[in-house]
Amino acid sequence: MKVLIADDDRDLLDLIAFTLSQAGFLAVKAADGSAALALFASEGPDLVVLDINMPGASGFKVCETIRAHSGVPIMMLTARNEEEDLVRSLELGADDYLTKPFSPRTLLARIKALLRRAGMENSGPLASGRVRLNVEDHTVQIGTEAAVRLTKLELRLLQMLLVNAGRTVGSDRLLVHIWGHRNSGDRQLLKQLVHRLRQKIEKDPSLPQILQTATGAGYKLVVE
Amino acid sequence: MKVLIADDDRDLLDLIAFTLSQAGFLAVKAADGSAALALFASEGPDLVVLDINMPGASGFKVCETIRAHSGVPIMMLTARNEEEDLVRSLELGADDYLTKPFSPRTLLARIKALLRRAGMENSGPLASGRVRLNVEDHTVQIGTEAAVRLTKLELRLLQMLLVNAGRTVGSDRLLVHIWGHRNSGDRQLLKQLVHRLRQKIEKDPSLPQILQTATGAGYKLVVE
């Protein structure tokens, strides 16, 4: 599990990195906003921790940029008199925030909670009912059928639905998780992605038994 | 989702309550510390917002007392920007802390983040009496009847009424909650929305048992 940390306070950066690596994470350090963006692109972390006040590019600028094409969980850090930026960050799609000073223990607990919520805690085969998803080699198996190969996007969609199996997942959440916050005109893409995924996993794609529509709300995975 | 708010500043109390109820929360107001404790026991809120400076029992005292036997998320408010208050609040088990003055938007963002963190973001089906509303997939169930699918607007209407079950909700508040501020010539829309919702949830839509009219005032949800 790889975590990107961006903070211009060298001491705090080291402390966080140390805390996380002690907990079994692989910590990647960035000293400013532009470094964070570069490292995000090259390292592909599973979670990002961003300080709001940074030279180069501010935390919420970085947050916005990352969210433009990724649904990776983001945690913001702030000193205590920047309410406006904090709210802005949350509205830009940050998932949680922490006000300084905080204890390493708190940070760790929050990060774990965040990963749990994003369903990224275990990278092994994810299963529920008749649906078994193998994240590593991009395949699903429905009941006793032969395993089907999935594309990157199909995998992300099914993963999100599987983590919330039996419950409806809103279209917005799916969009963010799969593509990140873009023009949000992307309902079109979701329609087609669902369509293609149904072709692969449904017996009769015109009468979905597994990947069902909750009209006006989103989609849900039915497991008996 | 029920929120207990305690503040001796009557204006601020009303403002917070209004903000939260527009966001779909049920706000319970307390003007001082001892009232807050009494209401906490009787109402069993899902979240508590406490001003620190209050007559009766201070926010600290209330926080400590609640924490003695409950893990409900607590947010503290203070006029003073004192490090001392912050530390003490956190030591007493408060989960977050907000310094006055703050914008309603800020408060809302923080409260939502707090609920998300506590894992209470989706309180599951919102229920009262025979009416069970599932916000996630836009459905209601009346008694043992089959679940009915609702549209976005019907959902918002029913949610507002359900959160204030048994109480009359003014037409203006409903309009703002459902459509936001528009030309307020939209009483027409509300009429029809109520009509359509009744068709879906009332046994005999011409003699409403659940969604009743309070002539000249608004509507209310009757739960026996």
Next chain:
DNA sequence: CCCGCCTGTAACCGATTTATAACCGCGTCG
């Protein structure tokens, strides 16, 4: 270098949802 698969852009259809606009009945009040 070509071919295949994956992804994004676009358009169309039918159904549902929402907005606009009437008409009806009932009570109040000048």
Next chain:
DNA sequence: CGACGCGGTTATAAATCGGTTACAGGCGGG
């Protein structure tokens, strides 16, 4: 009485939504 406000009902138009297909650019593998 008759105009008015208010709520309920119906009809109809406009917007949106979900499903589907077609197609082109990109990218990687043979």
